[in-house]
Amino acid sequence: xxxxxxxxxxxxxxxxxxxxxxxxxxxxxxxxxxxxxxxxxxxxxxxxxxxxxxxxxxxxxxxxxxxxxxxxxxxxxxxxxxxxxxxxxxxxxxxxxxxxxxxxxxxxxxxxxxxxxxxxxxxxxxxxxxxxxxxxxxxxxxxxxxxxxxxxxxxxxxxxxxxxxxxxxxxxxxxxxxxxxxxxxxxxxxxxxxxxxxxxxxxxxxxxxxxxxxxxxxxxxxxxxxxxxxxxxxxxxxxxxxxxxxxxxxxxxxxxxxxxxxxxxxxxxxxxxxxxxxxxxxxxxxxxxxxxxxxxxxxxxxxxxxxxxxxxxxxxxxxxxxxxxxxx
Amino acid sequence: xxxxxxxxxxxxxxxxxxxxxxxxxxxxxxxxxxxxxxxxxxxxxxxxxxxxxxxxxxxxxxxxxxxxxxxxxxxxxxxxxxxxxxxxxxxxxxxxxxxxxxxxxxxxxxxxxxxxxxxxxxxxxxxxxxxxxxxxxxxxxxxxxxxxxxxxxxxxxxxxxxxxxxxxxxxxxxxxxxxxxxxxxxxxxxxxxxxxxxxxxx
Numbered sequence: 330x331x332x333x334x335x336x337x338x339x340x341x342x343x344x345x346x347x348x349x350x351x352x353x354x355x356x357x358x359x360x361x362x363x364x365x366x367x368x369x370x371x372x373x374x375x376x377x378x379x380x381x382x383x384x385x386x387x388x389x390x391x392x393x394x395x396x397x398x399x400x401x402x403x404x405x406x407x408x409x410x411x412x413x414x415x416x417x418x419x420x421x422x423x424x425x426x427x428x429x430x431x432x433x434x435x436x437x438x439x440x441x442x443x444x445x446x447x448x449x450x451x452x453x454x455x456x457x458x459x460x461x462x463x464x465x466x467x468x469x470x471x472x473x474x475x476x477x478x479x480x481x482x483x484x485x486x487x488x489x490x491x492x493x494x495x496x497x498x499x500x501x502x503x504x505x506x507x508x509x510x511x512x513x514x515x516x517x518x519x520x521x522x523x524x525x526x527x528x529x530x531x532x533x534x535x536x537x538x539x540x541x542x543x544x545x546x547x548x549x550x551x552x553x554x555x556x557x558x559x560x561x562x563x564x565x566x567x568x569x570x571x572x573x574x575x576x577x578x579x580x581x582x583x584x585x586x587x588x589x590x591x592x593x594x595x596x597x598x599x600x601x602x603x604x605x606x607x608x609x610x611x612x613x614x615x616x617x618x619x620x621x622x623x624x625x626x627x628x629x630x631x632x633x634x635x636x637x638x639x640x641x642x643x644x645x646x647x648x649x650x651x652x653x654x655x656x657x
Numbered sequence: 658x659x660x661x662x663x664x665x666x667x668x669x670x671x672x673x674x675x676x677x678x679x680x681x682x683x684x685x686x687x688x689x690x691x692x693x694x695x696x697x698x699x700x701x702x703x704x705x706x707x708x709x710x711x712x713x714x715x716x717x718x719x720x721x722x723x724x725x726x727x728x729x730x731x732x733x734x735x736x737x738x739x740x741x742x743x744x745x746x747x748x749x750x751x752x753x754x755x756x757x758x759x760x761x762x763x764x765x766x767x768x769x770x771x772x773x774x775x776x777x778x779x780x781x782x783x784x785x786x787x788x789x790x791x792x793x794x795x796x797x798x799x800x801x802x803x804x805x806x807x808x809x810x811x812x813x814x815x816x817x818x819x820x821x822x823x824x825x826x827x828x829x830x831x832x833x834x835x836x837x838x839x840x841x842x843x844x845x846x847x848x849x850x851x852x853x854x855x856x857x858x859x
Contacts, residue, residue, distance in 0.1 A: 450781050522682070524757040527781020550681030550758040552786030 339601045340381065341437040344371070346407070348432045354410065357457060358491045359425055362408045366433060374439035376466040379561070380407065381605060383435040386423050389596075393420035394561050394606050396533075397430070397439055398465040402473060407436065410491060412459040418586055440603050443533070443559035444471065450480035450527030451477040455515065455542055457534020458484055461492055463559065464533065468500070479503050481520065483534070486510040492602055517542065521549045531557045561606035562626055564588035567647045574598060574657045575617050590641035593657060600643065600657055607645035614641050616656050621650010660859070661795055670829040671771070673791040678703035682758030683750055684710040686732075689741070691793035692765025693723035699762065700730045707735055710762075711751060713744050715769065741772055746774065750754045752780035764790045768798035768809060771836030784833055795858050799827055800837040807837055813854035815843045824851045 342624030346363035353359045365371060374397055384391040399408035410651040411426045428434070443463055444451060452471060454464045456584045461482055480500070486508055496504040507513035521530070530551070532542040539558045546556045561577050566586045573580045574593065584593040590612055593600045603611040616639050625635040626641035641655070642646070676699045684706060688696055693714060700707040711734040714727055728735055749838040753758075761777050763770040768788045769783070774847035794823050806820025814827040818840065820831070825840030844851050 448781075521757065526752065526755050526757060526759065527783075528757050548680050550679065550760050552783055554783040554786060555757070 330655070336572060339599050341440055341603060342436065343383070344436050346434055346436050348428060348430050348434065349406065351428065351430055354491050355489055357489060358410055358412050360398075360410045361424065361428065362406050363434070364406060365435065366434055372405055372438060374401050374466075375441045375444055376401050376470040377445060377463045377559070378439035378441035378466075379443075379463075379604065380439050381437040381603075382409070382424070382591075383437070384423055384428075386418065386419070386427070391420045391423060391457035391601075392591075392605055393424075393563075394604050396443075396462040396466070396559075398462040401466050401468040402469070408461070410462050410465075412491075414563070418566065420563075430497055437603075440609065442604060442608050443531070443557065445531075446529050446555075448527070449529035449555075450525055451529070453480075453520070453524065453528060453530045454478060454482075455481040455517075455532040455534070455538070456480065456482040457532075458489075458537040458565070459491065459511065460533035460535075460538075460560075462533075464531070465492060467531070468496075479505070481505045481507065481515045483507045483509065483513075483515055483538075515544050518549070521546055522572050529555045529557060533559050536560055555564075558607065560628065561604065561608065562628070562645045563606070564591070565626065565647075567624060568649055570648050570653065572648070572649070573652075573654045575654050576657055582631055583647070588645065589641070589647060593643060598657060602644060605644045607642055610642075612644050614643055614657055615639065616641055616653070618652060618654040619648070619650065619654050620652040621648055623648055661791060663791070663795075663838065663858075666829040669831045671767070671789075671831055671833075673770070673789045676762050676764060676788050676790045678706045679760050679788070681760035683755060684760050684762065685755070685827035686710050686712045686762040686764070687715075687744075687748065687769065688712070689715040689764070689765035689769040690717050690719050690723075692763075692769065692790070693727055695790040696762070696795045697730070697794050704730070707732055712736070713738060713747060715739070715741060715765075721824060739768055745772075745776065748776050749780075752776060755780070761787045762790075763787065766796060767791065768796070768836070769835070770783070771831075775836045777833060778814060778833065780796050797827060797857065799825065799840040800832065800835055800857060801825055801840050803842060807835070808840070811840075811857070813856055815851060815854055816840070816842050843859075 347366045349364045350362040366483050368609050379394045381392050381394050395409035398410050411421050414421045458605045493506045532539050569585050570583050577598045581592050581596045583589050601611050603609040605616040610629040624647040626645045664754050676695050677805040700840050707730045712732045713736045715738050715790045763773050774787050796812050798809050799811045800807050803819040804821035808819040815824050823842045828839045830839045
C-alpha cells in the first residue's frame with residue numbers, strides 16, 4: 330500500500346483561502362492576495378507554478394488557472410494577478426466584480442507546468458502583457474539564488490504595463506520594457522545572438538509571440554530543450570453538442586458557453602484535470618466513436634493525434650457533428 | 658565494418674544516429690578514425706556547413722588516410738590531434754568561447770563520442786541536442802565499479818580491469834557523466850570461475 334493518501338476526487342488537492350488584499354494595478358489588471366483560512370502556512374511552490382481558483386458564481390462552479398506571482402519563499406501569502414477579459418466566459422470578470430477582502434475561495438495546490446530549468450547558466454524571460462505573472466515569481470527566486478537572468482517585457486502602453494515600472498526600478502539593468510504604442514519591439518534575433526552556452530529562454534504571452542520565439546530560436550540553432558513556453562487557453566464558446574460517455578453510460582449536452590470538461594463535471598462524472606487550459610495533458614480522453622469534426626485547441630496532443638480523431642482534451646476542445654462517444 | 662547496427666538493449670545504452678545538417682551560428686565537429694567518413698557524408702549533404710565548421714580529428718593509429726580528404730572539404734579550422742586527451746584542452750576552450758546556437762557533431766568510436774558529449778554537457782548543452790554517428794570500432798570505455806578505474810578500448814567480455822585486475826563482466830549500463838559502461842566482477846562468489854572471454858558483438 331502506498332503511503333500517500335489516495336485521492337478520491339479529480340484535480341489537485343485543495344486549500345481554503347480568505348482574500349487578504351485586492352489591489353487594482355491598472356484599468357485591466359488587479360492583484361488578489363490570499364491567506365489560508367485555517368491560519369497555517371501555504372505549501373511552498375516552485376516559481377512558474379499555477380493554481381486553479383474555484384469560484385461559486387451563483388451556483389455555477391468556475392475553475393480558472395492563474396500563475397502564482399508572489400515570492401515563492403513567502404508561505405504566508407499566495408498572490409495572482411488577473412486581467413479582466415470582458416469578452417471571456419466570465420471567470421476573470423467575476424473575480425474583478427464580485428470578490429473582495431474577507432471573501433472565501435478555494436485554491437488548488439500549486440501545479441508547475443512552466444518550471445525554471447535550474448541547470449541553466451542564464452535565464453532569459455520574454456513576457457507579453459499579462460504573461461509577466463510567472464516571471465514575477467521566477468525573478469524573486471533567482472534573485473535570492475543569485476542566478477543570472479534578464480527580462481524583456483512587451484506591453485501595450487505605459488498605462489497597461491502591469492508591474493513594468495516596479496520591475497525597471499528594482500532591476501534597472503536586467504528588466505527591459507517595450508511599449509507597443511511607442512512602436513518599441515523586442516529585438517529577438519539580436520537578443521538570441523551571443524547568449525552564453527547553457528542559456529534558457531522562457532516565453533509567456535499570446536500564441537503568436539510563443540510561436541515566434543520557438544521558430545526564431547530553432548532557426549538560430551537553439552535546442553528545443555532550452556526554449557520553454559506557457560500559454561493558458563480559456564475554453565472558447567461554440568455550438569452546443571451532444572456526447573455519450575460510454576463508461577458512465579450517460580448522454581450529456583454541452584452548452585454554448587461551457588467547456589466539454591465542465592459539462593462532464595456538471596453531470597456528476599468525476600473526470601481528471603489539472604490545468605484546465607490545454608497544457609498539462611491530465612484530462613486526455615479516448616474517443617470511442619465520432620461522426621463529425623473536432624475543434625482541437627490544446628497544446629498537448631501533437632498534429633498526428635489531432636488528425637487521428639482518437640483523442641480529445643475536453644478542457645478546451647469541442648466537437649461539431651452528429652455523434653461523439655467518449656471513453657469516460 | 659565501418660557502420661555497425663547495435664542490437665536493442667536497455668534504456669541506459671546510448672543510441673547513435675546519422676549526422677544531419679542543422680541550422681546554427683557555429684559548428685563544432687569532433688571525429689576519430691573512421692568517424693571522418695561520417696563528416697564526408699555530412700559534407701555531401703551540405704558542403705557549405707562543413708566549410709564553416711571547426712573540425713577536431715583524432716586519427717589514432719590510422720595515419721594520414723583521412724586527413725587530406727578532410728582538409729579538402731575546406732573547413733574553417735581543422736585540428737589534428739594524436740589523442741582525445743591531447744585535444745581536450747582545445748575542446749574546452751572552444752566550448753568556453755562558444756555561444757548559444759553552437760551545433761555539435763560527433764562521429765567515430767563510442768569512447769570519443771561519449772567523452773566529447775560529457776564535455777559539451779558540462780558546458781551547458783543538453784545531451785539530446787548533440788548529434789552522434791557511430792563509425793569504426795565497437796570497443797568500449799568501461800569503468801570498474803569496484804576500483805573506479807577506467808579501461809579504454811575494451812573488446813572482450815569478460816575482461817581484466819587494467820587497474821585492479823578483477824575479472825569484469827561488461828554491462829550495457831552506461832554513465833553519460835563518466836562516458837563509460839559499467840564493469841562488474843564476474844567471479845566474486847566463486848573466484849577463478851571465469852567464462853571464456855568472447856569478442857563484443859561477435
